[in-house]
Amino acid sequence: MHDDATLTVGRASRALKERILPAVHAASIPFDVAAHELPGEPIPPTNGLQLEFEAYEVGTPWGPPWGTTWFRLRGTVPQHWAGRQIELVVDLGFDVSRTGFQCEALIYRPDGTPLKAVNPQNQHAVLLEEAAGGEEIELFLEAAANPEIHGSRGFIPTYEGDVLTAHREPLYVTRRMDLALFEEDTHELALDIEVLLDLAQQLPDGRRRHRILQALDDALDVLDLQDIPGTAAAARAELTEVLASPSEASAHTISAVGHAHIDSAWLWPVRETIRKVARTTTSMAELIDRTEDFVYGMSSAQQYAWIKEHRPEVWERIREAVAAGRFLPLGGMWVESDVVMPTGEAIVRQFSQGQRFFEREFGVRCRGVWLPDSFGYSPALPQLMVRAGFDWFFTQKISWNQVNVFPHHTFEWEGIDGSRILSHFPPMDTYNSELSGEELAKATAKFRESRRASGSIAPVGYGDGGGGTTREMVGRAQRLADLEGSPTVRWEHPDEFYDRAREEVPEPPVWVGELYLEIHRATLTSQHKTKQGNRRSEHLLMEAELWASTAAVGAGAEYPYDELDELWQMTLLHQFHDILPGTSIAWVHREAQETYEHIRARTERIIHDALTALVGTGDVPVEANPTPFSADGLPAHGASPVPEAGSDAVLLTETKDGGFELRNALVSVTITPEGHVSSAVDLASGRECVAPGQEAGVLQLHQDFPNKWDAWDVDRFYRNRVTELREASSLSAEVTDTGGAVVTVDRSFSASTLQQRLILEPDSRVLRFEQSTDWQETEKFLKASFPLDVRAEHTAAETQFGFHRRVTHSNTSWEAAKFETSMHRFVLAEEPGFGVALVNDSIYGYDVTRDVVDADVTTTVRLSLLRAPRFPDPETDQGVQTHVYGMVIGAGVAEATRAGIEMNMPRRRLNGSQGFAPLVRCEGEGLVISAVKLADDRSGDLVVRVYESLGRRAEGTITVNAPVAGVREVSLIEDNLTDVGTSAPVRLRPFEVRTLRFSLG
Template sequence: MHDDRRLIEGRLRRTLQRLEDAVWSAPVPVDLGRWDAPGEPVPVAEGLAAPYAPARVGEPWGPPWGTTWWRVRAEVPEQHAGRPVDLRLDLGFDPLRTGFHVEGLVYRADGTPVKGLNPRNQWVRVSDAAAGEVVELFVESASNPLLLGGGGFDFRPSPLGDPETAGREPMYRVVRAELAVFEQEVWELQQDLEVLGQLAAELEESDARRWQVLRAVDRALDRLDTSDIAGTAARARAELEGVLSDPARASAHRISAVGHAHIDSAWLWPVRETVRKVARTCSNVLALMDEDPDLVYAMSSAQQFAWLKEHRPEVWKGVVERVREGRLVPVGGMWVESDTNMPGGEALARQLNHGKRFFLDELGIETREVWLPDSFGYTAALPQLIALSASQWFLTQKISWNTTNRFPHHSFRWEGLDGTRIFTHFPPADTYGSEVSGAEVAHAARNFSDKGDATRSLLPFGWGDGGGGPTREMLARAKRLRDLDGSPRVEVERPDAFFEQAEAEYPDAPVWVGELYLEMHRGTYTSQAKTKQGNRRSEHLLREAELWASTATVRTGAAYPAEALDRIWKVVLLLQFHDILPGSSIGWVHREAVADYEAVARELTTIIETAQAALAGEGDTEMVFNASPGARAGVAALGAGPRSADDAEVEVSPDGDGWVLSNGLVRTVVDARGLLTSVVDTATGREALAPGSVGNLLQLHPDTPVDFDAWDVDAYYRRTWTDLTEAESVTPVDGGVRVVRRFGDSTVTQVVTVPVGEARVDVDTEVDWREREKILKAGFDLDVTTDRSTAEVQFGHVHRPTHTNTSWDAAKFEICAHRWVHVGEPGYGAAVVNDSTYGHDVSRRDRDGGGTTTQVRLSLLRAPQSPDPVADLGVHRMRYAVVPGAGIADAIREGYRVNLPLRVVWGSGGVVEPLVSVDGGGVVVEAVKLADDGSGDVVVRLYESLGARSAATVRAGFELGGVEAVDLIERPLETAGVEPVEGGARLTLRPFQVVTLRLTRG
């Protein structure tokens, strides 16, 4: 039998190759014209009207990042008359690189889009044409360079990722340009045989069904005359009818197949190219929907819908029609498929606000799921935000990429920081771009972790990243697998239909508590430091701009810059896409991101200064504006007033070969090497640094990950390092000590200070970074014994182990934190805060004299070479600080302070009372803004920050007409623990609860 199987499988393989060549017949060449657009892409009308020059098959075309327009003309020959005729145009496609190089969009002469051209989709249906009919079509093609080498995701340093270094040599050649007859019956036979061959390959050798299928295939091949494939395909198909009609087994796994195309909003291409990728893919989808009424297509990212509306209104019109039919389904509810580790809490809330609002306003759709198949791990804050956005479900697939531990479930309830639980699904096919192959559906059934309790999984299918989305071949396979013996049942349906059924059949789904940490791609917390710094700065500038603009509107009647703030938020949200903010895109993307952040900073600074000037009034008194929580975490000091005299001055005095810095709250010693040898909280007199250790120790590690340069840091990097202890100079400066170090080709200049009135030691750092494949860390060895660290995340904090007891613990050797990391033992702790760093590691070390200490390190810079070979080269400025004797509330306060420095404005000297104040421990104001609906109501977002049950009173600093809790879209929301009182509201909050209040002005 083994020999029979080998012969049948070999015969099938050869026959499928012959069928591929026989699907089209009677080819005739077409007349080809060409116009190369100079520079960036041009409007469609300009491309259609361009002066086309004669072109021919085989000629080179396509410099990196170029656009070439093709004009195709042909007269339908007699032998094609009345038959299905396709234009076949191969622009140099590589089917193994779908979505990563050449693409095209076909237009009619009037500018109507027809469909995309992609490596697995190289045809355009012309019509059942009449003889002599003239066909004229136009193709806008993109010659995007191929940045993947070898097979799979093999990234190598390349100059092609930036037009400034990519050159202008053509990269592609036209391979085919012809009209040909589409042989429907041959194509159908091809689909039959592919499905049955893939099915047989997945069945056990001993399974009788396998042999039933193979024997039927063998008989069909006997009936096929390879010298007359078109004429004998029908009789070959007749031999397969029996095995294709045998129903699936009663216990067969059920797969909800959803058409999909995961399109990265930027990655190995710039944002401008994504705009075109979305148009091509949607054109394909709309054309396929015209052909096949069964297709359902799920599309995420409100930003991508907005691009269609703005740049391709003809495609947008078709999308709107199909959305109304329920066949094209907006999913996700977010502006983009963002990273969820690094965006701040308010930014994640705005991702959902802007995404959901777009779908509601433009399409009348209330999305119900958050759809993030490819982001690099998921914050524990997300379940609560999903619920607060009126969504119910969460989908990702990325956790299947874990390299150490297999996640134990595919359907489960995910419990977040505050206890909110969301039904969550990981597609067990381990892909978000399935071909609906026999191997994929069989793997989904075998791999499904919850079998026995649940029976359903979801399968997103379609070529992503510009590959064109679903194809007619995928739909053909799905039809044949709908109810087929030996296979899971495959039903093409909407994602909400899957979630409703899956949740209903699994009411006791297991619970996973806390973050979904991806055991991979840890380098994304650090790569492209300027992009990360731009994000952090933009988030805090937006906080200030909304706060002061709202206050100025309420206090002075100044116009609220709603349109500008809305537009700026959308820029920042786009840049939080999961290949931009993580630093894993080509250099072109990050160069544009830095420029966008600079523009955002300029505009927001103008908004802030304009509002503060209106509030300050005329005068020559220095006034201090404070946008951060006050002296303790429970008070929102969101107002301004005249500057007070300093309580104490900073003393800088020599100490042997070093220097002592003191401000009355903290005392630190900087030695002759420029290292901190002592950090003392003067209130307690306790030394924060471990015996014999130092603080602010810079360490340089080799950084050569196995697979993904910009994405990964691998655990072995920690075994090799160089301590940067030699200083070129250590000199006193005004209020601090300046330290200069040189290593390799790089220079670090640091100024260590103890700010007046603040109990922390600041390190302002400038790095002229010229290293390659290195990672730079800054460490503090703190005299604290603890088995866990505490790191700020969105709207709260999480605990992570400092030990490696289990493989789950050991895998978290690099972690993401926002403004602070805290380590503590009963009665004492310390925090490390920062203004632009996300990557950290925390570990236990032997202590001189016995016991253990805790080392906290910040990951300052990396130097990956792919996909951007010059990533991070240049000058970087950043600030971090150590806070001795800190509790969690102190860490929160100092984290805000280091990111929201006081602003000094000249004015009348009068007090600007806070627009909103909070009295109560642990409740922090995250945002103050005016309502999105233009009503003038004040919207306040608060959260419980300490992880404790808390009571607080929120008071409006203006005449209040009413108060109510609202969701993230600012609609009324029944919220327990919110009680209106005179002038505000009384809150009773659970740990880490987020509450949004709408305060109506009286």
Template sequence: MHQNLTLVEERIHRVLTERIVPAVYSARVPVALKAWMVPDEPVPASEALAADYAPFAVGDSWGRAWSTWWFEVSGEIPTDWAGRTVELLLDPGFQGDWPGNQAEALVHTADGVQVKGIHPRNHYVRLTDEAAGGEPVHFFVEAAANPDILVNDFIPTKFGSKKTAPEKPIYTFRTAELAVFEPEVWGLQFDVEVLYQLMKELPETEPRRHEVMRALERALNVLRLDDIVGTAASARAELVDVLSRPASASAHRLSGIGHAHIDTAWLWPIRETKRKTARTFSNVLALAEQYPDFRFAASSAQQYAWVKERYPHVWEGIKAVIAAGQWIVVGSQWVEPDGNLPSGEAMVRQITQGMRFFRDELGVETHGIWLPDSFGYTAAFPQIAKLAGLDWFLTQKISWSQTNKFPHHTFWWEGIDGSRIFTHFPPIDTYNSTLEGEELHHAVRQFRDKGKATTSLVPFGYGDGGGGPIREMMERQRRVESLEGSPRVEIEHPDEFFAAAQAEYTDAPVWVGELYLELHRGTFTSHAREKRGNREAENRLREAELWWTAAALKGAEYPYEALDRLWQGVLLQQFHDILPGSSIQWVHEQNEEDYAIALAELERSIAEALAAAGLSAAVVNSADHARRSLALDADGTPLALVETPALGVASLVPVTPAHPVTAERDGDAIVLDNGLVRVTVDARGLVTSIVDLAENRELVPAGRVANLLQLHQDLPNAWDAWDIDAHYRYTYDDLDAADAVELVVDGDLRARVVVTRSFGTSRLTQTIAVNADDARVHFAVDLDWNEREKLLKASLPFVVHAHHHSAEIQYGHVRRATHTNTSWEDAKFEVMAHRWVHVEEPGYGIGVTNDATYGHDITSAPSGRRERSRPRCA
């Protein structure tokens, strides 16, 4: 019997793929092509339509990487096609079948109005449901020659930037033709496909499997392979019975919602994302017209804003389908940001900017966080979301964890202040579902809350690079909405899903603390300049708003629009493939340019605010605590020790230090001392001793050194920009050879040891400083980095017996174990912190602060291994 079943499956598969699918189009005629290559960056449609087009033909090559070409398409529907359904088919040379990471196109009318996008799974334009015959066809197609970055998986590539990409064309135009679309064959395709996929998922002992198999056999026996069009209806009639049998009352219910995950930047630059939104959203509008029961959810206010600015026809279409209830705004945020690295204020602004745009521009109030694809989620998220008035949180990414399976798919997530938000992870394990049988049954098998909950959510549609839902998915959904042997798939608003899931699962479990992703830990560190730019921009925005508020109290006009624009720019750069450093080189280059422009504008704005507030000649303190610290000039030279109140202003009046700094040489060592802390630096420029003089306590373990830079190999098993794998810790070189070790004394205010080191093709300068009246030791590194597949860390071993460490996150801190008693703890060998981490034993603790670092490795010293408490340096 098993052999017979296998033979039947082979027959069904071959007839479906080799006969039925090709027969969906029964007649074809070519259309004429002309082409114009845009000289550089993309241009508006009005400019492209006025360009001079040259002859072009199917089979011609086009498109160096990242270039844009426009194609003029012209033809005429044959007169003998009267009464038939006709479509325009275009294939500019697709490589593979997944949209978004290769050639893409947007079809325009001859008047420049956007019609719909073209991608490998959606390469048609419906011209007419019932042709009169003789109608002219005339379109313009904007084609983007985006390279397939993943052709060699996730490894470095020259195609990551226009500056390095090869010049030769990368695409060959394959198809440009008119075709007759056969609705009955189309229907047969999905009758057979859905039943065939169902049959494969059912056990061989299940009677339903055999009923489906026999029905498919009868259908194929009726179908004439030399007349698919003529016999399709008869074949479909053989399947009516098995397709009409409803799902059982206990069948798992999947709440389906159309979706198109569009990464705001990733394997393409932001400029390309602006065009992806038009392609995908125009596809959605076309699908909504064709399928009245279709529903689509899209997040990211920034992407809507781009459409409003650049594609008014698409924008008006979106507003119309929102009013019709077919388009659902979700997410509540400006972009889908990284879930760990933005500051608390930035996370609040993501929500306030997003919700404000959706309310003011679209008249929509959103109710949840839609963040399927980020690399872990801070424990502060629940309170931020609840304070914004939001009710639910959705993600999918935690299913990627390598070590431990998360125990729930539906649960309450509790944050650091006790706030809880209802949360769901779709067990289908993708936010790009195609609604095929294997995925649907996988969701049922995976669902971890069986017995108490009966429903889960499935976002369907091509994504990452956009593309979105296609009509094939809607055909599958219609057949599995209620089909015996299959989970039910019902189109539903996400708000309705969450309300029903919460009502059903009244005793849902509670997960307390962060949602740590046991994967992609390198995103805490990759592209350090982007991390620094983000931290500096967040800090400067806070300062600018603070001092402009002070100026406004003096009668100055608050620059609301300018600061709002700057905030939106920073929020954009916090997207979950920009700030984590997991994009192509072009994105990183633009990121650094944008930060440089924004920071320069913020510095000017802060200076203007201080002048307007009459504070130009004062010492200002934007911190929320009083400070006694060094005032430095533009070159970093100490001017004086000054005292300033919290969020306040003081005159530049020097304070005599109560604990002045002394520096002396002790043989080959240098000792820095201010009566609060004493630091000893050896001839190699390494810290051999840090003594807390108030406690008379040595902090550096005997025989060890602090501020030791260690160069590790960095070749993870996969995902180079994303991952740091545990094995990296065991192969490294200590950078303990110094080119020079110099003592620099700035009177009694500061003493510094400046160390220069060379390694590989790189060079760095370390500074170890002690300041007057300051119990801290200041470490700095100025790095000229030219290494590949290397990781540089700063080792700071301390004599403190701590089972846990505390790490700053948004609006608070989390405590994590420093031991590895369980697999959950062992998986956290790399963790995220914002400005500080702290380790403590009863009665004593040590903190490490940073100005632009997020990745840390904070562990106890296991037997046989070196003790570590190392914030990442670069």
């Protein structure tokens, strides 16, 4: 940059910051302020307006952490302000260097009408567009004193993340609560200078840049810094020519959509999110009213539902704006969920609950899935999106990769079944765009499909904690709509962008497989009880639907539609991408565990009531089996008498060195005196599962202090230091009443203790580990290691409706980056003819390494059990934690799938007066039933979902034990696709998911 240019930029920047922006509201008078600090939780606004208020002096501390203070403001418009725009200006004690994560407020008029929100970057509200003079103004502010958990000092452990442990001293000091004149010319001049400054600093050295710099100098020469409002119009006139110069025909096009990515919980509890949504949507409705072309997009049906329930006065404004096409429901999901850990059924319900809400309330369906900030994307997701009726996908999170740069911005994403969906990542790499010059230049320079595609998307507005788009951003967009040297900016529905992209790039590049995020890998492990509650809730709800459907069809019982919807919605909310990943404050996870217990109790009652309706009352032992296998000897979704323990009991023998051998008809397992597995033999083949000279089930403890994001990240160097927990404080063994054998081992390390029960049952290939850990560690990572005598080129890890293969080597940087990966109920290490699987009830993370023992390659798989990060919850996972996992000795995909489902959906045994036949039977190798439920439209039709689990083509038949009048194939959200007839033959491609709807006669 030339010296003259440097001087101009410095001159304009200082004048803008120190003189022009403060002059937008230079004339002001303070309100008379009174306040009422609530002693506990927030109250409805109608109650807040009726509080008794006491005099309050601006400049006084207010607001203990998580507290609410209601302020009442009263003032009179001076007569000499007649004809001018009058605004409220509020500074609650904001840190203006940050966009959020602190105090904020919603402004109400005396009649309870919400006016607008105020936050650090949006401190005004329009009161009168043209004052008459003498108006009496009364306003109420519902101010939230949310602590800065993530402050300017970085990620520092704090106990303010829970109202139960936070201190009670005031956090903030108000600076300003004024009635102010709005100087429109000054405001517009500030935007003119800001946009031109940004552009000049991004342009190459040339005539356009120098013309802008000269115009800025000319404007500042005209501007009287002692009378900015009086000279702003003249200064603006000096900028007219450079602002009117049109953009090039080939300029990159920015499809802007107003946005405020509001985390449904994160550094604040769910109850505060409800208020954040109310504040943001009120501001966005107000901005829509004051503009002609601005559009605002918001995802998450849950957030709309909160507003409908808790803020009806805001809800009506949203409904009107949606009807006008200015407020855009996006995403079609209940929340912006994690999409790595939830089951396939949970993802389906995210879609079905979301789309049902949007259609019911607004008469619209979302065409695309909007997930800007989730921590990686499952390879099963493309099929689920396509089969739910979506035709596009949006995210930007992959731009956070630590090592590898993703090669596309507009592309097709192909999933495990071959389904493809048009996808887009914004090249400006943010979902919180301010339309800055730097962002716009990056979008132009980095867009990888620019040879064909004309533009990209920009979500515009302050996010994470909400806030949304500001009038300043709208003002920038107006100037950037057609400005030489800049991309062109237009407000546009994402649907329109994707339609144009599809035409411009008819054969886009293709990305096959998972979209792995090379950061935030520890989200697969943090906050174990939250993950455990999620897994149990998902499976209990699927089981509750099965038994309730069976009871409704077979016994005439009432199907609990409303209750199941409510329980699913609770579960789906807690799959939000900062709750299920374990990255929220302590308050969020404390409440999540309470909610999961609530879900457990209610689903168990639904199951109990349904089974009682089916078996009656009596003393006949009945076994109810929810495991959804086909053609494998299991009664699919049915019942059978409980077998007695027989002569095939496990043989338990003590070894010479004080360990134990466990043997049944299928496998032999040797346990060392330290409680580790030194041998696990498949008796039919004679194959040993444990790598030579190694032991399986060894617990390993790592130091775990990532570079930045404690609860989110585990960095590769954690492997450099490991302690193996080899010593046992006690070891014992016994035979169980079921004919099985159990070895119990107790361990202690540092301040923690744990107990493991290693269990082998008759006729089972699964060595089961039941582990209880009193976890008292800090910044540690606990793994369970299984060195396997298997030369596996890949692992097969279960994902939604199938599995995903990952190589076990690290030949390239892409493979090396995947040093911690995801699974659902199993991970399988297999060579041709033999494999070993690890199954679990609540574990999502694992890692794999290759080793050479006696010139033979072995495979070590380690399960990720517990972490102990200190931010944002300094007590993460402290206390008693339970895990159940198992080693499947001699397994392929079918055995791994079966063992994983059985571990998560065990058979139920109860007494009644009779048994009952299965409602649904499925025949066909590899076919797995995922859901049996009654249709969402409450017609009484039966919906059955089935998928191919082995990764190959399959054929089979689904039979319903009831009169069937007709069968239709439907989408995942139960839209009609094709008539099938009166029977249900099934032909599936590898990993294909099909949903059938049976009309019962």
